[in-house]
Amino acid sequence: MKHLLVKINNKLNAQGGFLRAVSVLVGGTAFAQGLTIVALPFVTRLYSPAEFSIFAVYASILGIFTVASCLRFEIAIPIPSEDKEAAILVVLALISNFTISIVISFIIWLFHTEIITLLKQPSLSQIIWLIPLGVFFSGIYTALQYWATRKKNFTIIARTRIVQSVSGIATQILFGIFGGAAWGLVLGQIIKISAGIGKLAKNFWNEANTIIKSITFVQLYTIFKKNDQFPKYSTFDSLANSAGVQLPIIIIATLAVGSEVGYLMIAMQVMAVPIQLIGGAVSQVYLAHAPAAVQEKTITHYTINILENLFKYGVSSLIFIGLVSPILAKYVFGQEWEKVGLIISWMIPWFGFQLIASPISMIMHIVGRQKQMLLLTLSGFILRIGMLYGQFYLNPSYLLEAYAISGGIFYGICYMVFSNAAGLKIQDHILLIKKVVFFIIIAIILGILTASVLRMFEL
Incomplete structure (x- = not known):
């Protein structure tokens, strides 16, 4: 020792x-x-x-x-x-x-x-x-x-x-x-x-x-x-x-009518923690090793290994949080903040894709695709604003949900663009899913069981 x-x-x-x-x-x-x-x-x-x-x-x-x-x-x-x-x-x-x-x-x-x-x-x-x-x-x-x-x-x-x-x-x-x-x-x-x-x-x-x-x-x-x-x-x-x-x-x-953006702010603060801690740390590791991996032509394998760990320990944790948050939010933050839990659930696809996309986004800078990166950022901006106003004219009661969905779509697209830049093919994604599906299923089962137990105590 x-x-x-x-x-x-x-x-x-x-x-x-x-x-x-x-x-x-x-x-x-x-x-x-x-x-x-x-x-x-x-x-x-x-x-x-x-x-x-x-x-x-x-x-x-x-x-x-x-x-x-x-x-x-x-x-x-x-x-x-x-x-x-x-x-x-x-x-x-x-x-x-x-x-x-x-x-x-x-x-x-x-x-x-x-x-x-x-x-x-x-x-x-x-x-x-x-x-x-x-x-x-x-x-x-x-x-x-x-x-x-x-x-x-x-x-x-x-x-x-x-x-x-x-x-x-x-x-x-x-x-x-x-x-x-x-x-x-x-x-x-x-x-x-x-x-x-x-x-x-x-x-x-x-x-x-x-x-x-x-x-x-x-x-x-x-x-x-x-x-x-x-x-x-x-x-x-x-x-x-x-x-x-x-x-x-x-x-x-x-x-929006009411205090919708107040709920959104608390939900985003909660979800930002795993993104900043896990995603930030992995980003630094990926950036440190990816340039050499590109030169050695092992970047695809290296990226798959990074994504596998992000799925297993990051995305699975977010899924669990999304399943239990609708019940726990009012106890953690107070009765009037119950809606925060529902918003967090809607945000799981958004932050799940962000967690796996943001660290490997460094590949865009490494392979010289800065213009494509800027175009992607601008497209995401238009997508989010467009969906917000579209939802407002359809039904303004679900603006937060529309914002969360737009975030999920944007980061889902980012994930596909970034992984493509790293050389991942369809078969690589299928292989990745096979490797992490057990962890995802366990997270879902644990989330459902925990939520069920919490509801029993509420009764």
């Missing part, structure tokens, strides 16, 4: 302790997400679905703007070989973020009445002024985090994520206890976004203050021109991707 521990410790400390730092980062992220989920049953008992609906609209608008607030200069920060160019990119990202935040503030001031009328959310009238603040803090954190990533300061990032989660949840619970309404949820989100900025800023200043003091306008312009492909192309791509997820939520809020 001692020999094993020494071996593990040596492995973690290899390459300057890089693996240990990455382990800390993953652990910090997992802790932060876990804490958010544990706190949800308390938060949902302090806030109503209507208040969460207002918060969902705010968070969705924020999500669209934040991906572009730094004009994507932040993703260029780890790339340059010299720290000076990277530090200038941080400054460019911060300047862009400040400018975009001011522009958003001006637009809200100029078209405040029209925006509120368009959103059909009178309760958002005052809260909407906090959107520029949220964009501003989010952009600062993102830019400084990429600098820390460049310098491999993963421990600092992990600590800030934990601080973010704790401070954000504490704020929401505190305001909820004292009847803070939707303001409590929004302010908690802003506190969560801004927490950790001080530590990252201090770290950046300590490592780059000499460079920062010597930066000239000529240098800023030179680096801007050198990296102008990021604001030109990456900004549009990220906006399209973010809007495909966030805009339907805003549309549902404007079209």
Whole structure:
């Protein structure tokens, strides 16, 4: 045992302790997400679905703007070989973020009445002024985090994520206890976004203050021109991707009667956990090995092995959750949140396909199919918006179900496109189904039995 521990410790400390730092980062992220989920049953008992609906609209608008607030200069920060160019990119990202935040503030001031009328959310009238603040803090954190990533300061990032989660949840619970309404949820989100900025800023200043003091306008312009492909192309791509997820939520809020989008937000937070933890980890593993597998022409076999494990341990777990959630939701989140369980059930095909499609999506970048990827993203955006409005004119009572189905169709198409890019044929899919069908059946049986037992106790 001692020999094993020494071996593990040596492995973690290899390459300057890089693996240990990455382990800390993953652990910090997992802790932060876990804490958010544990706190949800308390938060949902302090806030109503209507208040969460207002918060969902705010968070969705924020999500669209934040991906572009730094004009994507932040993703260029780890790339340059010299720290000076990277530090200038941080400054460019911060300047862009400040400018975009001011522009958003001006637009809200100029078209405040029209925006509120368009959103059909009178309760958002005052809260909407906090959107520029949220964009501003989010952009600062993102830019400084990429600098820390460049310098491999993963421990600092992990600590800030934990601080973010704790401070954000504490704020929401505190305001909820004292009847803070939707303001409590929004302010908690802003506190969560801004927490950790001080530590990252201090770290950046300590490592780059000499460079920062010597930066000239000529240098800023030179680096801007050198990296102008990021604001030109990456900004549009990220906006399209973010809007495909966030805009339907805003549309549902404007079209639906009641607190539908509040239920949707809680359901999406629950389902995002396995996607981020399992899917995120597998994505990193796949990206690390797939390029070599493509060169060695073993990418198809490698992809099948990845998909097999995702089906066995990921999709089967989601199926179980989908079968028991309609009964458990009201006990976990509170009586008025019972509909969350039904929405989760509708979302199982969506998140099931997303879980197996997202990790292998890296193959599109490896084999140079970025244009096809962008076309797929835009097609998914059109599909989701089209199905929402189509359902609205047919029967507006089932908007959430239509959104969930559209997600399942989109990620189902993504799965077929990505697996095709990895070289999978029809016979490979058949073989894959044979390998995982036992696990799927067991998950279904366990889900049905568990749901039956829970219903017996209800009676």
